[in-house]
Amino acid sequence: MLSIALKMLFRDKAKYFGIIMGVTLASMVITQQGAIFIGLMSRTFAPITDMGNPDIWVMDSKVQFIDDTKPLQDTALFRVRGVEGVAWAAPLYKGFIRARMADGQFQNCTVVGLEDATLTGGPPLMLAGRLEDLRQADAVIVDAIGASTRLAKPPLQPGGAPRPLVVGDTMELNDKRGVVVGISQNTRSFQSQPTVYTTYSRATTYAPRERKLLTFILVNAQPGEDLQELCNRISRVSGLAAYTRDQFKWKTVTYFIENTGIPINFGIAVTLGFVIGTVITGFMFYSFTVDNLRYFGTLKAMGATDRVLLSMIMLQSLVVGGIGYGLGVGLASFFGYMSRHTALAFRLPWQLLFASASAVLIICLLSAMLSIRKVITLEPAIVFKG
Amino acid sequence: MSTAPSTPAPTVKPSGSPVAIRCRAVTKTYGAGQSAVRALRGVDLDVHQGELMMLVGPSGCGKTTLISVIAGVLDRDGGECVVLGDDFATMRPNDVTRFRARNVGFVFQSFNLIPTLSIAENVAVPLLINGVPRAQAVSRAKDMLALVGLGDRVNDVPNRLSGGQQQRVAISRGLVHHPRLLVCDEPTSALDHATGQRVMELLRGVALDRDLSLVVVTHDARIFEFADRIAEMDDGRIERITTGQGHRVAESIHGGARGVNGK
Numbered sequence: 326m327l328s329i330a331l332k333m334l335f336r337d338k339a340k341y342f343g344i345i346m347g348v349t350l351a352s353m354v355i356t357q358q359g360a361i362f363i364g365l366m367s368r369t370f371a372p373i374t375d376m377g378n379p380d381i382w383v384m385d386s387k388v389q390f391i392d393d394t395k396p397l398q399d400t401a402l403f404r405v406r407g408v409e410g411v412a413w414a415a416p417l418y419k420g421f422i423r424a425r426m427a428d429g430q431f432q433n434c435t436v437v438g439l440e441d442a443t444l445t446g447g448p449p450l451m452l453a454g455r456l457e458d459l460r461q462a463d464a465v466i467v468d469a470i471g472a473s474t475r476l477a478k479p480p481l482q483p484g485g486a487p488r489p490l491v492v493g494d495t496m497e498l499n500d501k502r503g504v505v506v507g508i509s510q511n512t513r514s515f516q517s518q519p520t521v522y523t524t525y526s527r528a529t530t531y532a533p534r535e536r537k538l539l540t541f542i543l544v545n546a547q548p549g550e551d552l553q554e555l556c557n558r559i560s561r562v563s564g565l566a567a568y569t570r571d572q573f574k575w576k577t578v579t580y581f582i583e584n585t586g587i588p589i590n591f592g593i594a595v596t597l598g599f600v601i602g603t604v605i606t607g608f609m610f611y612s613f614t615v616d617n618l619r620y621f622g623t624l625k626a627m628g629a630t631d632r633v634l635l636s637m638i639m640l641q642s643l644v645v646g647g648i649g650y651g652l653g654v655g656l657a658s659f660f661g662y663m664s665r666h667t668a669l670a671f672r673l674p675w676q677l678l679f680a681s682a683s684a685v686l687i688i689c690l691l692s693a694m695l696s697i698r699k700v701i702t703l704e705p706a707i708v709f710k711g
Numbered sequence: 712m713s714t715a716p717s718t719p720a721p722t723v724k725p726s727g728s729p730v731a732i733r734c735r736a737v738t739k740t741y742g743a744g745q746s747a748v749r750a751l752r753g754v755d756l757d758v759h760q761g762e763l764m765m766l767v768g769p770s771g772c773g774k775t776t777l778i779s780v781i782a783g784v785l786d787r788d789g790g791e792c793v794v795l796g797d798d799f800a801t802m803r804p805n806d807v808t809r810f811r812a813r814n815v816g817f818v819f820q821s822f823n824l825i826p827t828l829s830i831a832e833n834v835a836v837p838l839l840i841n842g843v844p845r846a847q848a849v850s851r852a853k854d855m856l857a858l859v860g861l862g863d864r865v866n867d868v869p870n871r872l873s874g875g876q877q878q879r880v881a882i883s884r885g886l887v888h889h890p891r892l893l894v895c896d897e898p899t900s901a902l903d904h905a906t907g908q909r910v911m912e913l914l915r916g917v918a919l920d921r922d923l924s925l926v927v928v929t930h931d932a933r934i935f936e937f938a939d940r941i942a943e944m945d946d947g948r949i950e951r952i953t954t955g956q957g958h959r960v961a962e963s964i965h966g967g968a969r970g971v972n973g974k
Contacts, residue, residue, distance in 0.1 A: 326839050329828065336827035623823040626784050628812020630841045632803060705784040708819055709775045709896045709928075 330637035331644065335615060340616070341645070343609040344692075348649020349656070351602020351688055355595050356681040362591035363677060364670030365461070369581050370574040371514035373438075374461050376446045379435035382573045383414070385561055386566040390580035391573070392516060395420055396537035397565065398440055404563045405542050406686070407608065407672035411559070415445035417541040418528040425497035433522045434471070435514075436498065438528025446543055447509075448522060454492050454507025465496070466507035471519020480605055488569040498531045513668070515581070563573065573665040599684055606649075607692040610642060614662035614696035618703060626705040650682055724956030725821060731892060732758040737790035738765065739776050750776040753790065760891075763915060763919035763925040763937060765955070768944035774928045775896065778922035778946070781926060782815050782894045783807045795891050818914075820897035822877045824869040830880045831856060831865040837888040841914075844914055848924050855883040886917055893917075896928040899934055911937040917956040 334341055367374075372391050373382070383405055385395035399416075406414045418438030423431050437444050439459065447456045452469055459466060467476060467490055477487035490496070494505045498521065510588065511520055523531070529538045544567070548554050552569045559567040568576060582588050614621070621634060661671040722953050739751040758764045758781075766774045779785035780792055782801045792798065792842045795814055813882045816837070817823075824833045834852035839845065859879040861872075869877050878898060885893050895914065899907030911934045914925060927938070935941055938955035 326836075327837060328845055329825075329832065333825060333827050394835075494799050518777065522740055557756070617825075619823060621816070621827045623825075624836065624840070626811065628781070628808055628810075628815070629806050633840070668949065706779040708784070708817070708823060709779055 326624075326633050326637060327640050327702050330640050333620070333637075334613070334641045334644065337613060337616070340609055340613040343402050344606055344613065344645045345649050347602050347605030347609055347651065348646055348685055348688060349361055349606075349652040351598050352529040352653020352685050353656045353682050354598025354602070354653075357660055358591050358598065358656050359677045359681065360657060360671050360673045361669065362587070362595075362663060363674065364672040365515065365587060366578050366581060368513055368621040368670055370577045370601060371512040372520075373570055373574050373577070376543065377449065378445055378545060379415075379570065380546045380557065381544040381556055381567050381569055383542035383544055383563065383567045384540070385416065386560075386564075386668075387565060390577040394540045394689075396535065397539045397542070398537055400540050400602040401563055401565060402539060402542050404501040405544060405559055405565070406578065408555070408559050408562045409549050410555045412545045412547045412550075413443075413445075414439035414542050414544045415443055415444050416539050417527050417543050418525050418532065418538055420528075420532055420538075420541040421530075422499050422531050422533075424476065424503075424519075424521070425500075426476065427494075427496075428537045432475050433518050434476070434498070435516060435518045436521045436524055436528050436531055438525040441524045441526050448511055448520075452508045452510050454505075456507065459522065461504070461506055463495075463502045463504045464523065464528070465498070466509050466522040467501040467505055468509050468520040470511070470513065470520075472505075472508050473518075476516075476519050488548050492638065497642045499533065501531050503531075513670070514526065541579075548702035560611070592612055592642075599688070602685075603688045603691055606645075606688050607695060610645070610698070611690040611695045613641075614699055619708070620700065621700045622703050622705055622707045626708045627698075631697040631701050634700050638693050638700060642689040642693035642696075646685050650685040653685070654678060654681060718823070724926070726940060728760045730757050730797055731760045732756065732926070733791070733793045734777075735791040736779070737777070737780060737792050738788045739780060739785070740771075740788055749947055751780070751787070754944075754947070754949055756928055756942060756949055756952075758924050760924055760937075761922040762939045763927065763955075764927065765935065765941045766928045766936040766944060767935070767941055768950075770930075772944040774944055774948075776898060776924055778894050780927050782817065782892075783811050812837070814886070814891045816888070816890035816893040817893040818878070818881050818885045818893065818898050820900050822869070822874075822881045822901075824877060824880055824884070826869055829858040829866050829868055830861065830872065833869065833880060834884045834887050837890075840894075841888055852883070852887055855887045856880070857884050865899060873906075874902050875910060878902060878906075878910050882910070882913060882917070886921070886970070889921065891923050893923055893925045895925065895929075896929060896931055899931045904933055907931060909915065914949075 368389060385397055387395050402416050405411060420436055421433050422436045424434045425431055433582065437446065444456055444459060448466060454466065458464055465661060473489035476490050478489055478490065490505050492505055492507060496503045532538055546552055556569060558637040658673060661673055665669060714949055734754050734756040737751050737754040741748045741750055754777055755918055766777060768774055774784065779789045781794060797810060798906055831852045832848050835848040838848035838851060856865050859882060860878060864872065869880065899910055902910060915937045935955060940952055941955050942952045943950045
């Protein structure tokens with residue numbers, strides 16, 4: 326009987342494609358908008374992702390997210406280094422500094438100052454130059470996107486394309502000279518400013534004069550150390566906040582979720598996709614069932630049990646759900662693939678695929694429930710009414 | 712209308728074959744209160760094995776309600792109705808459904824063939840409902856279609872067939888699982904006279920060949936000649952039962968004039 330159910334579905338092409346379209350639309354919108362939302366949220370903690378070394382981030386207890394800098398006293402570094410279980414601790418400067426370009430324009434940059442000795446917290450990948458070159462006089466490393474866009478040099482001829490910064494070029498950071506010694510590849514971050522790496526001591530000379538300049542302390546635990554235990558110990562000893570890398574990422578994401586309208590905007594888009602998909606799918610599927618009500622009644626009269634009819638409708642619903650889900654996710658993935666070289670944030674983890682599949686399953690079940698109710702309550706005697 | 716003298720409801724067919732359907736004082740009311748409609752007001756009827764019984768009468772007289780009760784697709788309110796030895800009132804709904812699947816075949820006025828299935832698949836449906844594997848069910852359906860002269864159209868969809876051919880498909884579907892009772896609702900009302908005659912010849916021949924009971928609801932006086940007996944209904948009751956010429960027609964059919972292959 327299940328093969329009969331599938332043939333009834335597949336051969337009613339207009340309804341079949343209508344139902345598929347509804348599920349595909351819902352699946353695509355939910356997956357695509359969800360992937361952009363996750364992509365955006367992932368960018369909020371991109372600097373944490375790029376700094377793979379430290380197990381623990383130590384900061385002022387009032388810090389709410391990665392770009393919320395509340396400087397610490399330099400002595401905090403020594404207190405943290407003295408905590409039992411800490412293998413090493415390195416200072417990190419992170420702040421916004423204005424750069425003056427060759428054409429006289431100004432551009433705000435995120436300047437990251439790495440510990441002079443170890444250069445801990447450097448970029449994940451160098452496209453040109455070496456991280457060690459930061460030890461040269463006035464050396465800076467610029468991220469590739471910033472170098473080719475906001476920090477790019479003016480075109481040689483009017484109307485020409487801007488020229489990317491390359492190794493050897495110079496720039497001014499807060500009236501101090503910076504020489505580009507490397508180009509790095511960074512994960513795109515939520516902030517649009519270019520990222521400029523230099524040493525910690527040089528960064529403090531670029532930064533506007535403040536009493537405290539130490540932004541974060543990057544900590545690596547001794548082998549076998551329980552990270553949560555160590556965080557608690559650091560907090561107890563130093564009076565500072567200490568988070569594991571994942572905890573700090575989640576704290577950053579939570580800040581953006583709670584303090585920006587981003588989740589609401591994407592939530593509305595996802596909800597609309599779900600509602601519109603449910604309405605289209607539900608209507609088309611119900612319409613398909615009503616069109617076939619006489620035949621369901623005939624099957625019922627001929628001895629098909631409610632269980633058999635329910636199985637037929639559920640199978641029809643799940644098949645269109647599966648096909649629509651596949652098409653929707655495929656289209657969303659294609660969209661993500663096509664936009665991979667753009668600034669669009671798009672991330673499609675398996676959890677989102679699962680969530681999208683669950684949403685489609687709910688749509689199918691809701692649609693099927695309407696139809697099942699109609700068929701189960703159908704009097705088989707209807708078949709004798711001309 | 713009648714072709715023989717009126718008789719009271721007999722308890723046995725003249726040939727002496729056993730009773731397949733026994734209805735006594737069957738009542739059925741639709742709705743309640745002032746809007747209630749008493750569709751059956753105490754129907755007594757026997758149908759014998761191998762008999763073709765026609766139910767005739769004006770619209771709204773209760774024919775369809777009675778055939779629905781007999782087929783087990785509608786619950787009666789009162790009285791007794793034993794079909795092939797079983798009383799649906801004492802059975803669970805699922806058992807009634809299974810009973811229908813095994814024992815009852817249906818032929819409908821508007822055929823009720825599923826338009827998206829081939830005619831072989833349509834005919835295979837009762838077998839599939841009874842759990843016959845798909846390949847075997849379709850094979851048996853094709854054999855059945857060959858019997859009614861549609862062996863070369865098994866892969867066509869119903870809409871490509873004429874009305875007479877569609878009704879032959881419907882008859883094949885009603886018979887493919889070897890039911891003991893075939894109920895037909897206005898089987899010729901959508902067909903022209905000649906086609907209707909051929910469809911009735913087919914039904915008549917099958918009834919004799921398989922010794923099953925046929926209950927046919929009809930308005931079509933041109934096919935009364937195929938009935939063994941004709942029950943005339945009015946206002947929810949059987950007014951009289953007359954003997955038809957079905958046995959003579961059957962002899963004629965078996966004499967070589969079955970003629971079921973035309974449209």
